[in-house]
Amino acid sequence: MSDHPAYTHTVSFKETKSPNPDWTYGQGVDTTEEGRKWLEGLQGGFKTIDTSVEDPRKVYGLMLSGIIPRPVAFVSSVSEDGVENLSPYSFFNMVTPEPAMISISVAVKEGAVPKDTARNIKATKNFTVNIISEPWVEQANMTCIDAPPDIGEWALSGLTKEKSTLVKAPRVLESAFSMECELYQAIDILHPVTGKTNNTLILGLVKYIHVRNDVLNGRGVADPGRLKPVARIGGISYAKISEGYQLGRELWEQTGEDIQKAVGDKSKI
Ligand SMILES: Cc1cc2nc3c(=O)[nH]c(=O)nc-3n(C[C@H](O)[C@H](O)[C@H](O)COP(=O)(O)O)c2cc1C
Known part of the structure; x- marks a missing residue:
C-alpha cells in the first residue's frame, strides 16, 4: 500500500452526463463503443457458483466483492452495564x-464471543448509526479491532461522544449525518441446513436524524460532495463518491406512445 499515490480528497461532487445519453428505447448494448467492449467479456463465459457446495469463505469473499458499493453504518451502542x-x-x-427504518446484519461466529453491537442492541434496545466521512475514516475503521471488553473503542478512535436527544447511546459528533434508533426487531437468521445462527439482523426505527447544516443543499437534502461518505467494496477496501449523473424516471403516461412507436410489437407480452 505504501507505493500507492496519495489520497485525493473529495472537494465537491462532480455531475457528468450519463454513460450513454443518446440511448433510445429498445436499443441494445452493442450500439456504443463502450457497450461493444463490455460485451466482449462474454467470450470468457461465466463461472457459476453453487453456494450450497462452495466453501462459505469463498462465497463470502465473492459476495463482498460483487455487492458493492455498500454504505457503512458506524454503530454506537451501550451495554446493560453502561459500557459504550x-x-x-x-x-x-x-x-x-x-x-423510518434501517437494517444492520451482525455476524455470529461459532465459538467466538458474540459481537458487542448485537448483544448491546438486544439488551438495551437502542443505538445510533453515524455516517462516516472521508476526513475521519481512519478513526472509524480502527474501532473494528477485536479489543477486550474492558478497552473502550471511543478513546482509541479519537472521536467525540455527543449526547443523543432520545436514546442512551451517544452519537458521533464528527458525523454530519447521525440517526438515533430504537430496536424494532432482532432476527436471528437460522441457516436452513445447519440450523445454526450465523447472523443477527437488526431492524431499527429511526427516531431522530441529526444532519449538519453545511452538508445540506438548497433542497434540504445531503449533498454527496459535502457529506463525503465512505463506501465499502471488496475485502478491506473502501471507495469514495465524488462523481455521478442523473437519469430520470419515465412515466408511461408521458412517454408510452413514443416507446411503443420505437419498439413496436416487441414490447407486447
Ligand atoms: C467497514 C467495515 C464494515 C464491517 N461490516 C460488518 C458487518 O456488516 N457485519 C459484521 O458482523 N461485521 C462487520 N465488520 C466487522 C466488525 O466491525 C468487527 O467485527 C467489530 O469488531 C465488531 O465490534 P463489536 O463487537 O464491538 O460490535 C465490519 C468492519 C469494517 C471495518
Missing part, C-alpha cells in the same frame, strides 16, 4: 422510509 461501544457495519441499508 463503537463499530462499523457495512451490511447496512434503509428498509422503509415510513416508518
Whole structure:
C-alpha cells in the first residue's frame, strides 16, 4: 500500500452526463463503443457458483466483492452495564422510509464471543448509526479491532461522544449525518441446513436524524460532495463518491406512445 499515490480528497461532487445519453428505447448494448467492449467479456463465459457446495469463505469473499458499493453504518451502542461501544457495519441499508427504518446484519461466529453491537442492541434496545466521512475514516475503521471488553473503542478512535436527544447511546459528533434508533426487531437468521445462527439482523426505527447544516443543499437534502461518505467494496477496501449523473424516471403516461412507436410489437407480452 505504501507505493500507492496519495489520497485525493473529495472537494465537491462532480455531475457528468450519463454513460450513454443518446440511448433510445429498445436499443441494445452493442450500439456504443463502450457497450461493444463490455460485451466482449462474454467470450470468457461465466463461472457459476453453487453456494450450497462452495466453501462459505469463498462465497463470502465473492459476495463482498460483487455487492458493492455498500454504505457503512458506524454503530454506537451501550451495554446493560453502561459500557459504550463503537463499530462499523457495512451490511447496512434503509428498509422503509415510513416508518423510518434501517437494517444492520451482525455476524455470529461459532465459538467466538458474540459481537458487542448485537448483544448491546438486544439488551438495551437502542443505538445510533453515524455516517462516516472521508476526513475521519481512519478513526472509524480502527474501532473494528477485536479489543477486550474492558478497552473502550471511543478513546482509541479519537472521536467525540455527543449526547443523543432520545436514546442512551451517544452519537458521533464528527458525523454530519447521525440517526438515533430504537430496536424494532432482532432476527436471528437460522441457516436452513445447519440450523445454526450465523447472523443477527437488526431492524431499527429511526427516531431522530441529526444532519449538519453545511452538508445540506438548497433542497434540504445531503449533498454527496459535502457529506463525503465512505463506501465499502471488496475485502478491506473502501471507495469514495465524488462523481455521478442523473437519469430520470419515465412515466408511461408521458412517454408510452413514443416507446411503443420505437419498439413496436416487441414490447407486447
Ligand atoms: C467497514 C467495515 C464494515 C464491517 N461490516 C460488518 C458487518 O456488516 N457485519 C459484521 O458482523 N461485521 C462487520 N465488520 C466487522 C466488525 O466491525 C468487527 O467485527 C467489530 O469488531 C465488531 O465490534 P463489536 O463487537 O464491538 O460490535 C465490519 C468492519 C469494517 C471495518
